[in-house]
Each structure stands twice: as structure tokens, then as C-alpha cells.
Amino acid sequence: MYTESAHLDTFPRDNLPPIEKQPEFLLGSHDYPKRFNVGVELCDRLVAQGHGQRTALAGNGRRRSYQELCEWTNRLAHVLVDDLGIVAGNRVLIRSANNPAMVACWLAATKAGAVVVNTMPMLRAKELSQIVDKAEISLALCDTRLLDELHECQKASPGLARIVGFDGTANHEAELDRLALSKPVTFKAVDTAADDIALMGFTSGTTGSPKATLHYHRDLLVIADGYAKEVLKVSADDVFVGSPPLAFTFGLGGLAVFPLRFGACAVLLEHASPPNMMDIIREYQATVVFTAPTAYRAMLASPTRHDDLGSLRVAVSAGETLPAPIYHDWIEQTGTPIIDGIGATEMLHIFISNRLDDHRPNCTGKPVAGYQARIVDSDMQEVPAGTVGRLAVRGPTGCRYLADKRQQNYVVDGWNITGDAFYQDAEGYFHFAARNDDMIVSAGYNIAGPEVESALLAHPAVKECAVIGVPDLERGQIVKAFVVLNAGFEEDEACGKMLQDHVKQTIAPYKYPRSVSFIDQLPKTTTGKVQRFRLAKPSQDDTPSIHESASQQ
Template structure:
């Protein structure tokens, strides 16, 4: 049963799916008071615990302490409530690249009791309009450098209020100027632990983003579960990474996790994969969050003598980590690489490797509080070693806005993630493919990522993506889209060499019968390869 809501605008509570369609929530060990506000917990609450003088945010040429972050977010919250009329439960969209100001705006809106929708700077007006209309968003807070598309969106959305903030070091925009006149004390809205705090839209790897609704307690659970158990976050940690804060992988790894434990979050707009090595060296980073494709780019950019001595964890998620990337990272750095899998629907990582237990081509075991199994089409648990659908349940779970396709994702109390996995005799989970990426050729089930991993073992391959394409004789054939490393030419001889290489690395029937050389692969901003776009063009 849901607790009493502090929301005056009841849109999110009204548009939760029927509780009978929710996954079973395993909340044992995650005890929070009935009233809980995640924004307060990560700011004022940290000052109350004695972290006021610790560095909270690094970016734009300065370091901000937890006391400074608390004062900043309280001033902003006053503006939202007093000048913009934000009511508890209103949806507030934030449009920005990764920078300290975006985090401050998110925390301020959360403290004011709003439901935040974080969005990426690359989105255009037509995409923003879909979000605004779907979530019935009333307010938008936008970096002034990105106002053009936001204002174009507002022209199509009656009643949407837009205010600009300065995402650079200058703090010279309307929101910032209004905040200067506000007090540093703010009475945080006493939201319920199960009031919706965040709507995360799926990244669109399947082409159709959906809104997922997360409670205030969920934001705490991912820190008190995964970040505490797997990462053992300490106040001395410095977090860096490239995933956008607009996605829950980035929001957790680059904001919630460090702020929950008194650590520092480094938020740099220039934190692109090729720059990450220098950033780790400069800021003595201890934890890095990014996707496998980014680690591959980091390895390519790594110069002899790179100093990664400060780094204690390289977290990989967003898509499967190919064994060649893991092996190359371990060989070149000696630093632990912790592969994990999460989902926007469950907010963050629920299967992971550990510091004392990590290996290539393995996603590890469930994070504390979660259970996982591999099931067949009828929902029955499959024997160890057989590939099937991954089913997960735990303290967080899928709640689609308006219940959109809820019954497709949640069955018999379990979240069915859309991933094909197998579990070995020792209980470790191994990724096979997205369910949509299983290729059936002449009756054989072929997992595209396995072929990709084999291709990545060839020196000529910088990146690749494997899809199934229609074939009259075989039903489907394996087609590889390959981005070549520098110095290689994409000709028939190299295509044949790659095919031979795959035949020698894995079962020969899995080799790509078609090889397409390309300059780049389509990706989401989180680095996920959009294989559906390759399929659309075949």
C-alpha cells in the first residue's frame, strides 16, 4: 500500500500502473521513514552528518563543498516555488549537459517536491515536445546555451514555463540572478518515500522510449544497495564518467552514489571517452563510470606512461562488455573492471561483478536485495547453461507511466528485462544478447554479441555490430557492420579474413556471411549501439 502523498499535483500517483501489475518488491533491508526527500538526503542531510566541508562537486574550474551545494540548491528551490510557482508533484524538465549546475537544479527541484525529467542536450524540439506532452510537464529549466530548441518546444506546448540557467562558471542567467536574492535556508517538501521523484525515459535502443517512474526511496536504494555493497564508496572517492546525467546510469554513477557517501562528483562537459584518461590523471579519480565502447576509445587514446594509479574501479554498463575489451583493459591498466547490467525500468545496476570476483564475458551475480533467474517462453526456470530470458526482482522495479506496456515487462511479479542470458553451474550470469538481437539462421540460435566479441579479437576491427538480415535460404544470415582500425582497408580480402577469424574463434556456423564496412555505428548518447537502425537500413 502506498503512503500518504505530499503531492498537490497528483498526476504521477494517478498514472502509476495498477498495483496488481507491479513487480514484487523485495524491500527487506531497505528501511526508510515514511517521509523521505532524496534531494534533502543528498545535501542538507549530508551537512547534518558532518560532511559540510567535504568536496561535493568538481567542475567549471572550482570545487564546491556540501555546505555550498546545500545553500545553492536551497536558493534555487526558493526561486522554483516563489517565482515560478512550482507545486509538489509538478513535472519539471531539465535540459543540460553534465555540469554542476544541472545537478544543483535537479536537487533543488527534488527538494521542492517536483518530479524531475532530465533530458539530454542533443534532443530536438520535436523529441522534447513528446516528453512534455507525455508527462504533462509544466516547467522547464534549461541551460541558456540550449534554449533555442527548448523555446521551439514551448511554442508547441501551451502553458510550459521555461527559465534559463548558466551552465558555465559565470552564473549569469535569469534563474541564477533570482537565486542570488534568496535565503540559504529552505523548508524541503516532506515527500513520501513512495512519492514519484523522477521520470526516466528509456534510452530508445529499441526506438520507442517509455517513461519509467521512480520513488524517492528508489534513489536511495540504488546507493544503499549497489554503491555500498559493490563499490564500497568512501568519502575519499572521486567519481568521473561520460554517461549523461539524463539517463539513470549517469545520474546514479555521477551524482547519487558520490553524494550519498560524502564523496566528490566530477562533472565535466568535456568528459568524452578520449579525454577520460587525462581527466582521471588530473582529478585523481578513483571510480570511473562509462560504457564498453567508451573504454575501448580510452584504451586507444591511452599513451605510454598514463598514470591511473588513483583508479580503484572501472564500472562498465549500458551494454555487454566484450571479453577482448576486458582483457585489453586488464592487461594495460591492471585495474578492476566491474561489468554490470541495469535497466531504466529498475533504475540502475542489479547484476554485477565484484572487486574480488570479476572475469571476462561474465555479468556476475545479483546485487544485494535482488534475485535473478533465466526463464523459457512459458516462464519456467531453465536448466543451467541454457539461454533464455532474464527475469529479475528486488527492491526497485518497473512502473511505466500510464502503465504503458506494463504487462509486457512484468509477469508473475518478475521484471522481464528483454535480455537473453544463461547461468553457469556456479551461479554466474552470462549475457547472450538482447532478445531482439538473437539471430535464427538455418535453425541455429546465434547471439550477435558473441560474434561481435570474436570480431573484436581481430586487430583490424575498431568497433562492430552484428545483426540478422533476411535470407531466402536460411531465414536469416549474420551480417557484421565493421568500423576498421586505422591503417586497414575494407576490401573483399579483409572481409574474408574476418570471416575466417570468426570461424576459428567460435563455432563456424556463427560466422558473418555478410560483412559491411562503415565509418561509424549509430549509437545513443549513452554509447549503446542502435542495432535496430542498422536493421532499418538493410
């Protein structure tokens, strides 16, 4: 049963999946009040606890203390309610790069009882319209540098009645900032229920109609008090930096929820390239970094020194499985542990992870406290240790799609079926094999692409790579590798044969890539995930194939 909602606009709760189609939630380890507002918990509460003068957010040339953040967000919340007519339950879209102003808008809208939909600056009008229409959004807050696409979106989605600009550069010269100047620095936040919806996250890998995941005020504290506290051991002395967009839950957790829950500092980068992140780590003496494996590899390839990143105490890798060569190289060159984990937008954040004192290569670790995981077959029967199957997980967070029939595919018998193929070893550790739809079946053999990628990355010629299965009349599928070479290596047949032989000597020979294509760069999302579907269905622009070695031994 739900707690009585504070939402006057009941659209979000009305469009939750029926209780019987939701996963089983395991809340025993998290005891929260029935009513609280997470915007208060991540802002005002820290001031009350004595953190007011500590730096909460840094970015775009200035720092904001918790006291300043509290007053700033309260002023903005007044604008939302007093001037823009927001009532609890309304959806508010925020469009911005990673900067303190975006976090302030998110916290303010949350205090006002709105359901926030954070979006990336890379989205175009058509993509924005899909989000606006599905979530029935009437108000958008937008960095003034990114207004054009949103105005185009408004033409196709007239339900978006109001677009209000804010200044992401900290000059505070836009409409939202001007309205906030005259507002009080105190605000009585909406008395939301713990199970009122606070956040609507759209999945990054969606094809067709976008999927929107619904997360409660409670859920945002769960991920901090679970993963961040148990696994990362976060304290007020930590400084966070990273590349994932705040529009994705991986970034929102790692670069906003986690630091703000514990009185720590988040350094936000609008352009989080690997060199920029290395500079920021040094400048701010960052202790925790969040990014994808490809970014860690790029950081290691930088000509600058890596042993001067000594302020770091942990590097968090997610988004793609962490290849063993990157794991080993990072630890060797920086002396900092790098811990792999798996999360999902549907689950809000990471639910299986290595630990600071228990991490190993080619391993995702064990469930975060409060979560249970197992490997099952297509009939939901648990399979023996060492057998690859479907990952099923349940815990204090889980999948709730907004009015979407695909809920029944993700939640089966109370378990979240994440779409990942894993196996669990005899010691209880979980190991990623592939996405369920990315397993390559060649001549009757099941081959996990990430294992082949890891073998290729161990060769000094390989800068980056991605492996997919492609149709083959004789074998059904063959393994095909797309390789970006390091400088000094020729894109020719001899190089392709060298890489094929290397894989045969590293892992079981039947897994080697029977086709190798050299390309200039891999197609990726803004979170660093390789878009393998673009390699599987290449266009002229997607895969600038230069030379192919297609040995059919």
C-alpha cells in the first residue's frame, strides 16, 4: 500500500505499473520516515548538521557552500511555485550540461514537489518531444545556451507551455535567475511521501518509444545509504569528479546524490574529457572519480604523469564491463583501486560491485547490501555455479516503467531481469558475460564478446576495440572485431593476422575474431558506452572500415 501522496497532479502515481507487476522490494535494511522530501535531505539537512560552510558544488569558475546552495535552491523553488505555478506532481524538464546550476534547479524542483526529468544537452528536438509527450511535461528549465532545440521541440509538442532559461555559467543573468533574486532564502518544502515519485529517468539505450523509469524520494536515499556508504565509504572529506551526465542516474548518483548526502563536494565539468578530468583531479585533489572504462584507458594513454593522481582513493567504473588490461594498468600506473560494478536506470544505480578491499579483474563483485542476485535460465530456474544465464536481481530499488507494457519483460516473478548474461563462481562472485542479446553463437559455441575484447586490449597495438557477431552461412555467426590501433601500427592484413593469433593464444582458440576491421573511432554514447548496434548495422558514416582481415580457419 502507498502512503498518502502529496501530489496534487496525480499523473505520475496513476501511471505506475500495477503492484502485481512491480518487483518485490526488499526494504528491511533501510528504515526511513513515511514522509520526507529528498531535496531537503540533500541540502537543508546538511546545513542543519553543521556543513553550511563546506563546499557543496564547484564548477564554471566558482564554489558554492552548502549554505549558499540551500538559499539558492530555496529562491528557485519560490519562483517555481509563486511565478510559474508548479504544483506537486507536475513534471519539470531540465536541460543542461553538468554544472552547479543544473543541480540547483533539480533540488529546487524536488523541494517544490515536482517530478524532475533531467535531459542531456546532446538531445535534439525530436528526441525531446518524445520525452515531453510521454511524461506530459508543461514546464522546462533550460540553460540559455541550449534553448534552440527546446523551442523546436515546443512546436511539435504544444503541451510544453513554458520554457524558462537559466544561466549555467554562474553569471545569473537569465530569466529564472532574475526572478529568484527577489525571493526569500527560506522555503517550506512540499511534505512529500517517501514513496512519492521524485525522479523520472529515461533509459539511454532505448529504441522505439522511450522508456521512462520512476523513482521515489526514498530511492534516492537508498542508493546513497547503500552503495555510496557501504562500498565507497563516502565521508564529508571526499571530492567527487566524473564524466557521466547528470541526466543519467549513474551521473546523478555519483556527482550529486552521493556527495550531497554526506556533506562532501562535487566538482562538475561541462566538458569532461579524460585530460580535463585529470586536470580537475589534480586541481581539486579529488578523491573519487566516476567514468566508463574507455575514459580510464584514455586517461592512461595521456602523455602526462599518472602517479600525481595521489589524492584519489577510488576509481569507479560502470557503463561497460571493465576489461582486465585496463584494471591492471590503472592500478599499476596510479596506485588507486578501480572497482567495477553494474547498475541500470531501472534499478537507479549500482547493485553489484567490487569492494575497496575486495576487487579483482574480470569480476563484477557481489551484491550491494540489501540486494539479492542469482543466475537463472529462461524458466527462472537457478543454474549451477559457472553456468552463464540471465541475471536476476531484487532489492530496495527496482523497475517501475511509466505506463509501459515492457514492464512485464523486465520484471518476472518479482525479480528484475536486467538483460545481462552473467555467471556466478563457486565463491559467490558475479562475472559479466555479455548483454543477453549480445551473446555470439558461432558453430554451436557461445562466445561472450567482452571476453574477446579483453584479450584484444591486452595487445599493445590495440587502443580500443568492440566485438560483435555477424551472420555467416557456414557458422551461423562469426566473431567480428572493430579495432582502433595505437600509433605506430599499420592497418593491414598482417596486423589483423597478428591480433587473431594473439587472441588464440590468450583465450580458447574458437573465440578468436574471424574478421577484423580497423576503424578511426568507435561509436559511443555520451556516457562512454560503445554503440555496438551501429557496428552491427553500419552506414557509411558509422564505420569507416579501412582494411579487413577475414581469416576463415
